[in-house]
Structure formats: C-alpha cells, structure tokens
Amino acid sequence: xxxxxxxxxxxxxxxxxxxxxxxxxxxxxxxxxxxxxxxxxxxxxxxxxxxxxxxxxxxxxxxxxxxxxxxxxxxxxxxxxxxxxxxxxxxxxxxxxxxxxxxxxxxxxxxxxxxxxxxxxxxxxxxxxxxxxxxxxxxxxxxxxxxxxxxxxxxxxxxxxxxxxxxxxxxxxxxxxxxxxxxxxxxxxxxxxxxxxxxxxxxxxxxxxxxxxxxxxxxxxxxxxxxxxxxxxxxxxxxxxxxxxxxxxxxxxxxxxxxxxxxxxxxxxxxxxxxxxxxxxxxxxxxxxxxxxxxxxxxxxxxxxxxxxx
Amino acid sequence: xxxxxxxxxxxxxxxxxxxxxxxxxxxxxxxxxxxxxxxxxxxxxxxxxxxxxxxxxxxxxxxxxxxxxxxxxxxxxxxxxxxxxxxxxxxxxxxxxx
Numbered sequence: 001x002x003x004x005x006x007x008x009x010x011x012x013x014x015x016x017x018x019x020x021x022x023x024x025x026x027x028x029x030x031x032x033x034x035x036x037x038x039x040x041x042x043x044x045x046x047x048x049x050x051x052x053x054x055x056x057x058x059x060x061x062x063x064x065x066x067x068x069x070x071x072x073x074x075x076x077x078x079x080x081x082x083x084x085x086x087x088x089x090x091x092x093x094x095x096x097x098x099x100x101x102x103x104x105x106x107x108x109x110x111x112x113x114x115x116x117x118x119x120x121x122x123x124x125x126x127x128x129x130x131x132x133x134x135x136x137x138x139x140x141x142x143x144x145x146x147x148x149x150x151x152x153x154x155x156x157x158x159x160x161x162x163x164x165x166x167x168x169x170x171x172x173x174x175x176x177x178x179x180x181x182x183x184x185x186x187x188x189x190x191x192x193x194x195x196x197x198x199x200x201x202x203x204x205x206x207x208x209x210x211x212x213x214x215x216x217x218x219x220x221x222x223x224x225x226x227x228x229x230x231x232x233x234x235x236x237x238x239x240x241x242x243x244x245x246x247x248x249x250x251x252x253x254x255x256x257x258x259x260x261x262x263x264x265x266x267x268x269x270x271x272x273x274x275x276x277x278x279x280x281x282x283x284x285x286x287x288x289x290x291x292x293x294x295x296x297x298x299x300x301x302x303x304x305x306x307x308x309x310x
Numbered sequence: 311x312x313x314x315x316x317x318x319x320x321x322x323x324x325x326x327x328x329x330x331x332x333x334x335x336x337x338x339x340x341x342x343x344x345x346x347x348x349x350x351x352x353x354x355x356x357x358x359x360x361x362x363x364x365x366x367x368x369x370x371x372x373x374x375x376x377x378x379x380x381x382x383x384x385x386x387x388x389x390x391x392x393x394x395x396x397x398x399x400x401x402x403x404x405x406x407x408x
Contacts, residue, residue, distance in 0.1 A: 041320040048316055048386035052349060052377050148318040148388070225379065228350035229335045237351040238375055241388070248318070 004291070007284035011277055018273035021266045024089060028263035031144060032184070035256040038145065042252060046245040053242055055225055056235055065163065066197050066239050075166035077114045079136070079158060080104060081194075083178040083254045084124030086143040091265030093179065093187075093258055094123040100189045101177045108175075116171060118158065120251070136161070144255050151248035158247070159240055162195050178250045179257035185264065187257035194246060197239075311343050311381040313359060315369065317390040323359070323367065330383055331358040332376050347379035352387060368393045 082101040084094045101117075101124075108115045116136045119125045121143045128135055137157050139150060164170030174195035180188045227234045314324040330341045333355025339348075352374045359367040374387030 038319070042318065044314070044316040044321045045318050045386050048314070048377070048384045051384065052375060052386070055349065055377070055379075152388075225347045225349045225377070228339070228348060233335070234349055234351055234375065241374075241386075245318070 004284060004287050007280055007287065011280045011284065014273050014277050014280065018270055018277065021269040021273060025263055025266035025270060028259050028266060031259045032256065032263065035145065035252070035259050039249075039252040039256060042148075042245075042248060046249055049238065049242050049245050052238055056231070056238065064235055064239060066195065066243070075170065075172040076112060077116060077166070077169070077171045078108060078173040078175065079118060079161055079171040080108070080115045081118040081120065081154075081158065081174065081176045082124050083176065083250060084119065084121035084127075084143070085258045086122040086140060088123060089265060090258055090262035091268075093261040093265075094121070094127075096189050097177055097179060098124060098127055100191060104175060104177060104191055113173075116161070118154075120154065144258055146248070146251040146255055148248060151244055151251055154251075155240065155244035155247045158195075159243060176247070176250055178254045179261075181253045181256040181260065184260050187261055192250070194243065197242070311341075311378075311383055313383045313385070315357070315359075315385045315390065316387070318386075318388050322369065322390050322392070326362045327359045327383075328362055329360040332385065333357065333371070334376075341378055341383060343381060345378055349375065349377045351375050352385070356393070357385065 080101065082097055084097050088094070105115050105117070117128065117133060118137045119128055119135055120139045122140045125135070125138045125140060139154060142150060158174055161169075161171050162174055166172070173193060176192045176194050178190060178192070180190045182188055311327060311330075312325070313327045313330060315322045328343070332339050332341065332350070333353055334350045335353055338355070339350065341348075352371060354372045355370075357369045357371055359369075361367065370391045370393055371385075371387040372389040374385065376383065376385045378384075
C-alpha cells in the first residue's frame with residue numbers, strides 16, 4: 001500500500017483540478033446565456049433577409065449564379081468549410097466535427113470531386129496542418145463569440161471562390177460542417193450544402209439537410225413590389241447578404257454548441273475528480289488505519305515480551 | 311405604419327411611425343402611410359424616422375435594404391448607429407425591454 005504522504009499529495013492535486021474544472025464549467029454556463037442572446041439578437045436580421053428573398057423569388061424569374069450556375073460546367077472543385085473550436089476542454093466537440101469532415105472529404109473524393117478545405121477555429125486548423133493537408137483558408141479566434149465581421153470575411157472569401165470561373169480555380173459547390181445546437185445536452189453535427197442555394201418548400205421536407213433557402217409561398221398573393229433600382233440589382237445586393245447571414249447563423253449555433261459541450265465536458269470532469277477524491281480518501285484512511293494497527297500490534301507484542309521476561 | 315429597423319447583430323428600433331426617410335440607391339426616399347410596396351437597396355446614409363409620439367429619430371446606416379408592404383416597413387442594414395438624442399431614447403427602451 002502506498003504511503004500516506006503519496007495519497008495526500010494525490011488528493012491535493014485532484015482537488016485543485018476539480019476546482020479548475022468547476023470554474024470552467026461555471027464560465028461555460030455563463031457564456032451560454034450570452035451566446036443564446038447573441039443568436040436571438042441576430043435573428044430579426046436574418047428573418048428580414050429571408051422575407052426579402054422570398055418576395056424576390058415569388059416575383060422574378062431568378063437566374064442568378066448563386067442558384068444553379070456551375071453544375072452545368074462540370075467543375076469538380078468543391079469547397080468544404082469546417083467550423084471547429086479555438087480551445088479544447090470541450091469534450092468531443094472538435095473531434096466529431098473533424099470526423100464528419102473527413103467522412104465528407106472522402107465521400108466527395110469518391111464522387112470524383114476535388115474538395116478544397118476551409119477551416120474556422122484553431123483546433124481544426126492545427127489538426128489539418130499537423131497532417132500536412134492543403135487548406136485554402138483559415139480563420140482563428142473568437143470561435144465562442146463570433147461577430148458579424150468574421151462572418152463577413154468568411155462569406156466574402158467563400159463567395160469569391162464560388163463566383164470565380166472554373167478556369168481560375170473557382171468552386172462549384174460549398175459545404176459547411178458545423179454543430180447544431182439542439183438543446184443543452186444534445187448537439188448535432190450537420191453538413192449543409194450552402195451553395196448553390198436551393199429554393200425549396202419548407203413544408204414538404206424541412207428535415208432535408210440540403211434544404212436551405214426561403215420557402216416559396218404558393219398560397220396567398222404576395223405583395224407586388226416595386227424594386228429600386230431594379231430587381232436584378234436588388235438581388236445582387238441581397239444575395240451576398242443572405243449567404244452572409246446564413247454563415248453567421250451557422251457560426252452562432254456552432255458557438256452555442258461549443259459552449260454547451262464544454263460545459264457538459266467540464267461537468268463530467270468535475271464529477272470524475274470528486275469520485276477520485278472520494279476513492280483516494282478511502283484508501284488514505286485505510287492506510288492510516290493499517291499503520292495505527294501495526295503500531296499497536298508492535299507495542300502490545302513488545303509489552304508481552306517484556307512481561308514474559310519478568 | 312410599423313417600422314422595424316434591424317442591424318446584422320441586433321434589433322435597433324421598432325415601433326409605430328408616421329413617416330420615414332431612407333437613403334435609397336437613387337436618392338433619399340420618403341415613405342408615408344399607404345406607400346406602394348417597394349423593395350430597395352440602401353446605401354450609406356441617414357435614416358430619419360418620425361414616431362407617432364412625435365420627435366425625430368436619426369440613424370446612421372451602412373449597406374442594406376428596406377422592404378415596405380401592407381404598411382410595414384422593414385429596414386435591414388449591416389451597421390447602424392443612432393445619432394443625437396435617440397441614443398438616449400433607444401438606451402431607455404433597451405433598458406425597458408430587459
């Protein structure tokens with residue numbers, strides 16, 4: 001049995017670890033409320049854009065590159081964007097994103113496509129860099145509270161890649177791998193085909209992973225808008241914003257998931273540390289008891305021996 | 311008419327207004343009750359709102375669009391800052407909302 005000193009020092013170090021985990025958990029749970037508020041605050045803007053998109057779609061025979069474009073050109077290059085965390089201590093958050101991304105990459109490879117990788121979040125970047133993978137673009141920092149600016153940068157880069165002609169290295173599709181925040185306990189990794197935008201009726205297949213875009217309302221008469229300066233120019237102005245707001249939405253839900261999974265992971269870690277402290281304390285007590293018993297036996301034994309001599 | 315002004319990261323102002331002036335692509339556009347439905351691109355400029363309770367609100371905005379129909383005006387902009395006294399106003403409103 002190990003010495004009491006060894007047990008004591010192990011208990012102490014486990015206690016300080018438990019304190020750290022506990023603090024991390026509390027920090028994460030305070031961030032969740034914030035992340036949720038941020039997501040709620042951004043909702044009206046994306047709703048407004050969705051509405052505007054819906055009326056544009058209802059009114060105009062849209063033929064914008066964002067909707068179909070390059071599938072005809074047979075361009076095998078596609079972009080894949082993985083949204084991971086900046087910091088660890090979030091359980092399986094980043095590793096499940098990476099697993100899904102790897103799966104998607106090999107699936108695309110199998111379909112004869114050439115995936116180009118874009119990564120958001122330091123953990124993901126270091127994973128792919130360590131394996132010497134080609135990364136087209138990376139963004140780091142603020143994965144737990146992404147601002148509008150970073151969404152703007154990302155959508156700018158990705159749209160540029162999408163809008164470029166195939167001969168200049170443009171891509172024909174854009175996939176986003178991110179974590180959806182279902183609730184505090186459940187976060188689901190989802191693969192979303194962001195571009196080209198598919199206009200689908202939400203009532204038919206709202207569960208379809210590929211269904212992005214506003215529902216085309218076929219019931220009711222949509223208001224007859226006048227477009228200023230023209231329908232095409234309004235479309236040109238709104239579509240990039242639409243993509244940007246979708247990307248911002250993905251970033252925000254990913255941030256909420258990251259915080260939630262960090263809280264869960266830290267909660268489990270705290271529980272484990274406390275269990276370990278209990279076990280070690282029991283062992284410490286047993287070993288102290290054993291040493292007392294041994295001392296007593298020695299004293300009694302030697303006293304007996306002295307008595308016999310007399 | 312009801313006005314809803316939202317920025318990319320937060321709702322800015324919503325309420326009833328008598329009139330609105332927005333910096334449309336081809337120049338400032340004034341909107342009163344029962345204006346025809348319109349969807350316009352907004353460039354950098356100033357939005358002026360006249361709430362029913364009187365006074366005037368001014369916001370500096372940047373890039374966005376505005377949609378008006380059925381006496382509902384929705385203005386979505388990328389960046390928005392309140393100028394002058396309505397900084398106070400919206401602050402008080404935000405406090406009331408919380």
